[in-house]
Every structure is written in C-alpha cells, then in structure tokens.
Amino acid sequence: ETGVTQTPRHLVMGMTNKKSLKCEQHLGHNAMYWYKQSAKKPLELMFVYNFKEQTENNSVPSRFSPECPNSSHLFLHLHTLQPEDSALYLCASSQESLVPGAFFGQGTRLTVV
Amino acid sequence: AQSVAQPEDQVNVAEGNPLTVKCTYSVSGNPYLFWYVQYPNRGLQFLLKYITGDNLVKGSYGFEAEFNKSQTSFHLKKPSALVSDSALYFCAVRDGDYKLSFGAGTTVTVRA
Numbered sequence: 001e002t003g004v005t006q007t008p009r010h011l012v013m014g015m016t017n018k019k020s021l022k023c024e025q026h027l028g029h030n031a032m033y034w035y036k037q038s039a040k041k042p043l044e045l046m047f048v049y050n051f052k053e054q055t056e057n058n059s060v061p062s063r064f065s066p067e068c069p070n071s072s073h074l075f076l077h078l079h080t081l082q083p084e085d086s087a088l089y090l091c092a093s094s095q096e097s098l099v100p101g102a103f104f105g106q107g108t109r110l111t112v113v
Numbered sequence: 114a115q116s117v118a119q120p121e122d123q124v125n126v127a128e129g130n131p132l133t134v135k136c137t138y139s140v141s142g143n144p145y146l147f148w149y150v151q152y153p154n155r156g157l158q159f160l161l162k163y164i165t166g167d168n169l170v171k172g173s174y175g176f177e178a179e180f181n182k183s184q185t186s187f188h189l190k191k192p193s194a195l196v197s198d199s200a201l202y203f204c205a206v207r208d209g210d211y212k213l214s215f216g217a218g219t220t221v222t223v224r225a
Binding site for chain 2: 041045090092101102103104106107
C-alpha cells in the first residue's frame with residue numbers, strides 16, 4: 001500500500017450520469033494530483049492542488065470538475081462524460097517540489113457507456 | 114519543458130537474464146528523475162529516484178538505475194529478471210513545481 005486510497009476501484013456510468021471519484025492520503029503531503037491513463041497513451045496530468053489551491057489545469061474539459069476541501073482529500077466530479085473518457089484515473093500525492101517523488105493510488109477504472 | 118523518452122514499447126527477456134529498460138531525458142538544469150512500475154489493474158509504484166550524488170541509484174525489488182549525464186540517459190537495470198517483474202515501467206522527470214512528466218511506458222515481459 002502506498003498510503004493513497006482511491007474509491008471506487010471500478011465505475012461504470014452512462015453519459016448523462018453524475019458521479020464522483022474520491023482520493024484520500026494521510027501521508028502529510030501538501031500536493032495532490034489527478035492523472036488520466038488511457039490505453040497506448042502517456043499519463044496525462046489533469047489537475048494539481050497545492051495546499052488546497054489549484055495550481056494547474058491542463059486544459060481539461062469542464063465535464064471534469066476537481067475539488068480539494070483539505071490537503072488530505074481530493075475529488076473528481078464527473079458529469080455528461082463521453083465514451084472516450086473511459087480510462088484509469090490515478091490520484092497521487094507528494095511533498096512540495098516532488099523531491100521524494102509522488103505516491104499513487106491504485107486508480108479508478110472508469111467506463112462510460 | 115522537461116521531458117523523458119522511452120524508446121522501446123516492449124522488452125522481452127528470459128528469467129534469470131539481465132533486464133534493461135531504457136530512458137533518455139531532455140532537461141535544462143539538473144534533472145530529478147524517477148522510475149515507476151505498474152502491475153495490471155494497479156496504480157504506479159515508486160521504484161527509485163535520482164536527485165543528486167552517485168550515478169548508480171539502487172531501488173526497490175533489486176532494481177537499480179544509472180544516471181549518465183553525457184548520454185542524457187537514466188536506464189533501469191536488474192541483473193537477474195524474475196517472471197514477477199513483468200509489468201509496465203515508466204520513466205519520469207520533474208517538470209517544474211508539482212509536475213512529473215512521464216514517458217510513454219515500456220512493457221516488460223519475462224518468460225519462464
């Protein structure tokens with residue numbers, strides 16, 4: 001276990017549904033991340049939060065909405081997704097400046113039908 | 114921007130043979146380099162990192178990596194591969210504050 005927990009592990013949702021992914025870490029890290037991993041593509045950084053403030057949004061469509069209520073919790077709210085949004089969504093956390101590296105959760109496998 | 118490249122999509126080796134997974138980097142300044150491994154249906158697990166110091170870095174599960182500044186490479190190595198090492202391996206570089214840029218990944222298959 002890396003200390004980063006993601007729920008649910010698997011999610012199937014229709015294009016008109018609204019759902020949320022949850023990530024939790026109790027490692028004392030200040031930064032949290034959402035990555036998208038699609039087949040045959042490099043990991044895509046979606047959002048970065050540092051001390052609860054969003055510091056990066058990599059041109060992610062508005063149907064993905066992040067929320068970071070505190071340094072230990074990160075959510076990704078999903079609505080009106082498309083089938084091409086099906087992927088493994090990975091949460092990670094780190095200390096400032098990434099010197100120790102980032103710790104990843106096990107991911108949520110999302111399927112949009 | 115900092116970046117890494119993994120020139121091989123796949124590496125196949127026999128169990129007991131040496132394993133090398135290649136990574137080259139392109140950075141301005143001193144690189145912070147990382148290797149991660151991903152087993153099927155799992156998240157990424159940290160293997161090792163290079164920040165500064167010795168060019169040979171030792172990590173988890175018997176892996177090591179050699180930082181080579183002249184060749185801008187950071188290849189991952191294991192002297193004797195196991196079937197259980199079969200997985201997807203990612204090289205990454207710190208790209209500004211709070212950002213890791215990943216390579217496309219290399220699938221390693223170790224046959225018994």
